[in-house]
Amino acid sequence: xxxxxxxxxxxxxxxxxxxxxxxxxxxxxxxxxxxxxxxxxxxxxxxxxxxxxxxxxxxxxxxxxxxxxxxxxxxxxxxxxxxxxxxxxxxxxxxxxxxxxxxxxxxxxxxxxxxxxxxxxxxxxxxxxxxxxxxxxxxxxxxxxxxxxxxxxxxxxxxxxxxxxxxxxxxxxxxxxxxxxxxxxxxxxxxxxxxxxxxxxxxxxxxxxxxxxxxxxxxxxxxxxxxxxxxxxxxxxxxxxxxxxxxxxxxxxxxxxxxxxxxxxxxxxxxxx
Numbered sequence: 001x002x003x004x005x006x007x008x009x010x011x012x013x014x015x016x017x018x019x020x021x022x023x024x025x026x027x028x029x030x031x032x033x034x035x036x037x038x039x040x041x042x043x044x045x046x047x048x049x050x051x052x053x054x055x056x057x058x059x060x061x062x063x064x065x066x067x068x069x070x071x072x073x074x075x076x077x078x079x080x081x082x083x084x085x086x087x088x089x090x091x092x093x094x095x096x097x098x099x100x101x102x103x104x105x106x107x108x109x110x111x112x113x114x115x116x117x118x119x120x121x122x123x124x125x126x127x128x129x130x131x132x133x134x135x136x137x138x139x140x141x142x143x144x145x146x147x148x149x150x151x152x153x154x155x156x157x158x159x160x161x162x163x164x165x166x167x168x169x170x171x172x173x174x175x176x177x178x179x180x181x182x183x184x185x186x187x188x189x190x191x192x193x194x195x196x197x198x199x200x201x202x203x204x205x206x207x208x209x210x211x212x213x214x215x216x217x218x219x220x221x222x223x224x225x226x227x228x229x230x231x232x233x234x235x236x237x238x239x240x241x242x243x244x245x246x247x248x249x250x251x252x253x254x255x256x257x258x259x260x261x262x263x264x265x266x267x268x269x270x271x272x273x
Contacts, residue, residue, distance in 0.1 A: 004076060004077070005030055005031055005032040006030060006031045006032070006077065006078075006079055006256060006257065006260065007031075007032055007034045007072050007075055007076055007077065007078040007079070008025045008031050008032065008033050008034065008035075008078070008079050008080075008081060008256060009033075009034060009035035009036075009037065009068055009069065009072050009078060009079070009080045009081070009101065010022050010025065010033065010035065010036055010037065010080075010081050010083070011037045011038075011065060011080055011081065011082045011083070011084055011092055012037070012038060012082060012083040012084035012085075012107070013036035013037060013038050013048055013061065014036075014038040014040050014043060014051065014052075014061065015038075015083060015084075016245060017083040017106065017245055017248070018036075018038070018083050019052045020245045020246060020248070020249060021081055021083065021249070021252055022036060022048055022049075022052055022057075023052065023054060024249040024252060024253060025081075025253075025256075026049065026054065026057055028253055030257070031253075031256065033048070033057055033059050034059065034068075034071070034072045034075060034078065035059065035062065035068040035069075035071070035072055035080075036048035036059050036060070036061050036062065037061075037062055037063065037064075037065050037068055038061055038062075038063065039063060039084075040061075041063065043061050044060075044061055044062065044063055045060050045061065045062075046060065046061055047059065047060060047061075048060070048061050065092060065095060066095055066099070069095060069096055069099040069101045070099055072101060073099050073100050073101050077102075077260060078100075078101045078102070079101065079102045079103075079104055079256050079259055079260070080092075080093075080096040080101045080102070080103050080104070081103075081104045081105075081106065081252065081255075081256065082096075082103060082104070082105045082106065082107050083106045083107055084107050085107065085109075085167055086107065086108065086109025086110065086167055086168045087167075089105060089107040089109070089110060090110055090114045090117075090118070093105055093118055093129065094117075094118060094121060097118070097121050097122055097125050097127050097129060098121075098125075100125070100127060102127060102128045102129065102259045102260060102262070103129045103130070103259075104129075104130045104132065104252070104255045104256055104259050105129070105130065105131045105132065106132055106133075106135060106248075106252070108133050108168055108171060108172025108173075108175075109167065109168030109172065110131075115131065115265075115267070118131075118265055119264065119265040122263075122264050122265040123263075123264050123265070126263045126264075127263070128259040128260065128261065128262025128263060128264065128265075128266075129259070129262070129264070129265040129266070130255050130258070130259045130262070130265075130266050130272070131265065131266070131267045131268070132251065132255055132268065132269050133171070133172030133173045133175070133176045133268065134172070134173040134176070134223070134248075134251075134269065135248035135249075135250075135251030135252050135255065135269060136240065136242065136247050136248055136251060136269075137250065137251060137269075137273075138240050138247070139173060139225070139240050139269075140269050140270045140273060142177075142225065142227065142238050142239075142240045143176070143177050143180050143270065144270070145238055146177060146180065146181060146227045146229075146238055147180050147181065147183065147184070149227075149229050149236055149238070150181045150184045150188075150229075151184050152231075153229035153230065153231055153236065154186070154188060154189070154190060154231070155188060155189050155190075155229065155230040155231065156181065156188050156189070156211055156212075156227065156228065156229045156230070157189070157204070157211070157212040157213075157214065157227075157228050158170075158174050158177055158178060158211060158212065158213045158214070158225065158226070158227050158228075159213075159214045159216065159225070159226040159228070160173065160174040160213065160214070160215055160216070160224070160225045160226075161215075161216040161217075161218070161221050161223075161224040161225070162215075162216070162217055162221055162222070162223050162224070163217070163218070163219065163220075163221050163222060163223075164217040164218055164219050164221075166217060169215040169217070170205060170213040170214075170215045171215065171223075171225075173223070173225055174213050174215070174225060175213075176267075176268055177225070177227060178207045178209070178211045178213060181209065181211055182207065182208075182209045182211075186209070187209055187210045188209055188210040188211050189210040189211070189212065190210075222242045222243060222244070222245070223242040224239070224240065224241045224242065225239070225240050226238065226239045227239075251269050254269075254272065254273075255269070255272065258272045
C-alpha cells in the first residue's frame with residue numbers, strides 16, 4: 001500500500017459504537033475521517049468531533065449517505081464502517097458497494113438471503129466487504145475454543161446477553177458461534193425426554209443442528225456470551241464479557257485496513273486474523 005491515508009466514513013456515527021469508532025479512526029495515524037452519517041436530525045451540521053467530546057474534526061454530521069459515499073470515493077480509496085440498524089444496513093452496504101466504497105459492517109440482523117445478495121454483488125464488483133458480528137479478539141478465541149470442544153461434547157447451549165437497546169435477537173455473534181459449531185457435522189442435544197414448553201420460547205431458539213440459543217436483554221449489560229457444554233458428570237462453560245466498547249476498536253481498525261485488499265465478501269473476524 002501507498003502512504004496515502006485510508007478515507008473512512010462512519011455510518012451510525014452518533015450511536016455508542018459509532019462514537020467509539022470515530023474516536024479510534026481520528027487517533028489512527030493511517031486513517032482520515034471523511035464522513036459521519038447519522039439519522040439524528042437534531043445534530044445535523046454540527047462538527048462530529050465536538051459532538052462526541054474530542055477536538056473539532058471539521059467533519060459535519062450528515063444524513064445523506066449516498067452523497068457522502070460519492071464524495072469520499074472521489075477523494076481516493078474509501079471504507080464505510082456501518083454500525084446502524086438491521087432495518088437499514090442492507091441498503092447502506094449495497095449503496096457502498098455500488099459506489100466502490102468498501103464496507104466494514106458491524107450491524108447484525110441481516111437475513112441469509114440479504115447476505116448472499118451482498119456477497120454476489122461484491123463478487124461482481126470485485127470489491128471487498130467485511131461482515132463482522134463481533135470485533136472482539138476475545139470472542140474469536142472463545143469461538144475457536146467452542147469449536148474444539150464441540151468435537152467432544154454432544155450437548156451445548158448458547159446464552160447471549162446484551163443491552164436492551166439492541167434491536168435483533170439472537171445476536172449475530174451467537175448465530176456465528178452456532179454456525180461454527182455446525183462445522184463438526186453432527187446433531188447436538190439428542191433428546192432425552194419428550195419436551196413440552198409451558199410458555200412459548202422457554203427453551204430458546206434452535207438451529208438445524210440442535211443448538212439452543214437464548215437471548216437476554218437488560219439495561220446495564222453491554223455484550224456477553226456463554227457457550228455451555230454438558231456431559232455426564234461435567235459442565236464446560238466458556239464466557240466472554242464486554243465492559244467497554246473500546247475492546248472492539250483493535251478489531252475495527254484491523255478490519256478497515258484488511259478490507260482494502262479483499263475482492264469479495266468475508267464473514268467473521270476470524271477469517272482475517
